[in-house]
């Protein structure tokens with residue numbers, strides 16, 4: 001009797017607190033009750049402003065502002081920085097997350113450092129998209145969204161979300177900057193390409209929502225990005241401010257559709273793009289680089305408030321893309337761009353400043369932002385009501401996903417669980433199936449094409465393009481040994497190299513067959529000496545073209561794998577067989593970084609049949625308005 005009486009008193013206190021928040025409640029009580037209204041009432045203006053900020057600390061210099069190194073363990077300086085500002089969240093990068101146990105402990109220590117002063121636990125986020133953009137050193141890499149699009153198997157989109165969600169959740173990472181909801185209609189897109197499910201609006205809408213639901217089923221917050229859409233750009237917003245000039249009708253019936261589908265299915269977070277969309281908002285604002293320019297989406301109240309929240313009915317949290325990206329900083333400055341984004345109704349500002357030591361002048365940017373936003377409130381360009389509404393959205397999200405109820409206990413048991421979940425054999429088995437089913441056969445000589453049958457004389461030249469070239473070659477030799485194929489190989493890496501007597505030709509001369517990789521990132525400065533690499537220019541295209549024609553002249557079968565954006569396959573009509581694999585990362589330090597190259601090798605040697613279908617239209621390299629291989633194309637054997 002007595003015990004149940006106590007319980008009922010407690011329950012009614014909790015209920016009362018939600019309704020009216022008694023004055024003698026302190027923040028601890030509000031957190032215990034998980035009452036957002038109560039929590040908000042106990043926050044200072046400064047705390048509300050910093051609740052809207054998500055910094056990173058992938059690199060740090062302890063003791064002085066000297067050389068930095070990757071942050072894998074908490075240190076007292078970062079702990080004091082977190083405790084000082086009481087941020088709303090943090091974002092982790094690859095240097096923070098090399099190992100499973102280490103990552104879990106770091107995440108715990110981040111939460112503990114924050115809890116020294118801030119009763120509101122942190123959102124902990126990461127860019128674990130799968131494929132090209134993955135951060136967990138020991139996590140399941142997955143073949144990437146475009147590969148999943150090529151499988152045409154919607155279950156795989158769900159499983160990507162579930163696998164990543166399970167792994168992040170096991171580590172205490174409660175949010176993910178994924179799925180990518182961009183429709184990659186532009187073959188010259190330098191930054192999205194294989195991160196998109198494809199060029200078809202309904203495919204992207206369906207798969208992005210399935211991926212999001214998979215994440216949410218593991219209690220990880222999904223973030224559809226990059227609103228209003230980064231698929232139809234030829235510039236990378238890390239470096240330039242892209243301008244999407246499509247009509248309003250077109251944007252509403254294409255770019256916005258995957259976001260609308262995700263919203264209709266209850267997605268909780270959407271990330272903005274630093275991109276101009278004059279058809280949605282043609283307002284101009286002064287640029288620090290001179291003149292007035294069209295407001296980018298991240299700073300546009302019309303796009304974020306009127307269209308996204310108003311017309312599209314999104315009630316969740318809007319997070320910016322990284323605020324240190326040149327597109328934003330060059331034009332609007334670090335502090336002003338955050339102020340403008342808040343006025344536009346943005347909730348979370350990602351990486352508003354990136355100090356890398358305690359005495360870093362970039363530390364004061366946080367103080368300048370706090371002062372600036374307070375000034376905006378005083379001036380009426382931003383209001384307390386808007387600030388409260390934004391922080392309420394953030395706190396509601398934290399409540400919904402159990403972040404307010406964060407409990408750092410049982411670390412040993414959580415480590416045991418994480419070690420069994422992150423990169424598990426079960427996850428890798430599904431990853432392999434996905435990668436196998438993605439391989440898309442573009443052309444194949446019926447006599448000399450795949451499968452490549454070896455005999456006692458077979459010698460294979462392997463020509464691969466990557467920055468750290470041995471990784472792709474190792475991925476192939478590792479796979480051959482897993483398949484039990486013992487064949488001499490003659491490897492060559494052609495990064496920044498033109499095909500010549502010693503580069504490529506000599507290796508082909510010694511071989512009976514050639515396996516060739518091609519990797520196009522249209523305007524990657526580091527890959528192409530700063531020259532925009534269209535399909536007709538640059539070693540990245542001319543080397544493979546010359547290798548194919550040379551191998552043909554010597555009557556040696558050549559098997560070409562498109563490793564990244566599949567648009568390069570249009571060049572390879574003379575290849576004995578051409579496959580699109582949609583993933584380029586090789587084998588590094590005992591880890592197969594992406595499953596795509598092994599899958600292509602299985603198809604070339606006949607261990608797996610090609611079943612992938614192109615998830616994008618591929619245009620003619622001679623006439624870019626003509627479709628050479630349409631969406632849905634893919635040979636079977």
Ligand SMILES: *[C@@H]1O[C@H](CO)[C@@H](O)[C@H](O)[C@H]1NC(C)=O
Nearest residue numbers: 058059060068069070071095
């Ligand atoms: C971060 O630290 C790593 C070494 O841990 C270094 O390779 C990298 O260049 C650093 N990055 C920056 C931006 O300083």
Ligand SMILES: *[C@@H]1O[C@H](CO)[C@@H](O)[C@H](O)[C@H]1NC(C)=O
Nearest residue numbers: 243244245276278279293294
């Ligand atoms: C962006 O496109 C619009 C509409 O075509 C055009 O008016 C504007 O000048 C363009 N802005 C830039 C920076 O190219």
Ligand SMILES: *[C@@H]1O[C@H](CO)[C@@H](O)[C@H](O)[C@H]1NC(C)=O
Nearest residue numbers: 545548549552571572573574
């Ligand atoms: C394909 O081979 C033919 C015959 O050698 C040659 O004329 C043509 O230029 C080649 N095409 C390409 C795209 O390399």
